[in-house]
Amino acid sequence: MVLRSKESAGRPAGKTARPPVKERLLHVATRLFARHGFESTSVQDIVDAAGVTKGAMYHYYGSKDDLLYEVYHQVLTMQTSHLDQIAAGPGTAEERLRLAAADVVRTSLDNLDDMIVFFRSLHMLPEDKQTQVRAERRAYQEKFKALVDEGVAAGTFRADISSDIVVHYFLSVVNQLGSWFKPDGSLSPGQVGDLFTELLIGGLAVR
Amino acid sequence: MVLRSKESAGRPAGKTARPPVKERLLHVATRLFARHGFESTSVQDIVDAAGVTKGAMYHYYGSKDDLLYEVYHQVLTMQTSHLDQIAAGPGTAEERLRLAAADVVRTSLDNLDDMIVFFRSLHMLPEDKQTQVRAERRAYQEKFKALVDEGVAAGTFRADISSDIVVHYFLSVVNQLGSWFKPDGSLSPGQVGDLFTELLIGGLAVR
DNA sequence: GGCGTCATACCGTCCGGTCGGTCTTAAATT
DNA sequence: AATTTAAGACCGACCGGACGGTATGACGCC
Known part of the structure; x- marks a missing residue:
């Protein structure tokens, strides 16, 4: 039997301070x-x-699936809370959409592993949990869509492209980030967020 | 042992005419x-x-993996051939980029199952085949990027967004089509292609 | 009679999940 | 204060079955 240094379970005592x-x-x-x-x-x-x-x-955890579910839940919860805050904040629709778009890109890049798992393994979840995740996801999309609609109503964005399509369009970009972004590349998460935001807003703007 | 109607393997004989x-x-x-x-x-x-x-x-097939590889190979081959034809065709850079963008969306939607498998299961391939697929994929991206660069050089597209980023941006949209598009929805593949093309070109256009 | 085209039976491995048990810590009891 | 009880945290051997792949051979066609 090996002597184990007594890092009591409660609070970190050793220098490593590993999380629970x-x-x-x-x-x-x-x-x-x-x-x-x-x-x-x-x-x-x-x-x-x-x-x-x-x-x-x-x-x-009750199962291996449980572990997977937690990944989705955590990311979605965080990003939804961010979006709520931005949407309720000050600024024109365009300004808030810019903030929201840049934020979802940046937070996704900051949690790349989660995003990779997210878009790749959703279908492995048991039906019921999958339904729940989709509901949370749908809620996020709806809030995003509302921002676009606001801009359309204000005359800032073109009205001939359904906001549903726009949301699918941009969130697709976000969901695919994990398939090409390399953290050690030349662009920072924030820069990518700004560029993608530019492309989105440009596509939406009336000419 | 069951009597099987003699549909000779060579050519379809029964009314079902099942492929080989x-x-x-x-x-x-x-x-x-x-x-x-x-x-x-x-x-x-x-x-x-x-x-x-x-x-x-x-x-x-040599293995289950072989089956998977065939899926990628077929789709990539077809789309690359389409892109080659369009890029070498007549028209301004913008016109050809429009055609290319609309085409890749439409062909992807026409082969939704392949796309779903593609973006979801690439990482399951053995290393060597995965490398090969990535190479073919990279080739496609390069050709697409060349079109964007052409437009930038011609002054049609804004020059302050790296064409690499633009390619990642738009192909992300394409790769995610399988996650939301429903063939029985209100939009046809062609319509989605046109709308997405509009959003792309709008984002690229100089103002 | 050789070759392509499949059927059938079978094998070795791996993997998610279970289950009884141990150790530690804290509260309860004496 | 000493002792007992209860509960959480974690260990690790084990099971049942599914799954990819193979080996062998039958059957028809040139």
Whole structure:
């Protein structure tokens, strides 16, 4: 039996200060799902990477699917809260849409692993959780769409393109970020957000 | 043992006129991959749906991965050939870019299952085939980028947004089509192509 | 009689999930 | 203060079954 330094479970005592097991599991799982895919990542892989055993994982999460669901839920919750704040803030419709677009790009790039897992493995979720995620997602889209509609009503944006299509259009761009963006590239998340925002607004503007 | 009506393998004889086994396997595999995901679709599922047995499948394809690779290869080959034709055709850079954009959207929507599989399961391919697919894909992107650059050089498109970013931007939209488009919706593939093209060109236009 | 085209039976592996048990910590009881 | 009880946190061996792939051979056609 090995002597284990007594890092009490409650608060970090060692210099590493590793987060509690539950969060650690979710974090390494996200990373592994993003790198190798959900189905190619075994529960054993996850617990090994987290430095625990299966018993620990099934203590905190009901199944492997649960882990996956948490990823979606966290990202969506954060981005929805951001959007709510921006939409309710000051500024014209265009100004707020600019902020919203730049923000969703930036936060997505800041959580690339989550996005990769998100758009790649949604269909692996059991039907009920999948439905729930889609509902949350739909809610986000609706708020985004409302911003576009505002701009159309104000005469800032062209009215001959359905706002539904616009939302699908731009959120597609966001969802695909994980497939090409490299964090060590020449562009920062913020810069990409600004450029994409320009392209969106340009496409929407009346000529 | 069941008597099977003698539909000779060579040419269709029955009224159903089912395509030969090899094509049928690829077709049903694509469909199943799109519906349930690559990893959740067993080889047994595929051969059952095709009305044959494993022996037949492993006679025509070396592995399950081979089947997946064929999907990518076919779509990419077709779209690249389309793009080549358009790029070499007549018209200004903007006109040809419009044609190219509308075409890639329309052909993608006409082969939705392939697109769904494409963007969702690329990472399941073995490293070598994955590299090859990426190369073909990169080639397509380069040709698309060349069109954008042409327009920039001609002064039609704004020069302050890197054409690389523009390509990523628009092809993201294309790659995500499978995640929201419903063939029985109110918009036809051609209409979606036109609208997306408008949004793209609008974003690129100098003001 | 050789070759292409499939059918059938089978194998080895891997994986999600279970389950009884142990250790630690905190509250309750004496 | 000492002892018991309860509960959470985590361990790790194990199971049942599914799944990709193979080996062998039958059947027809040139």
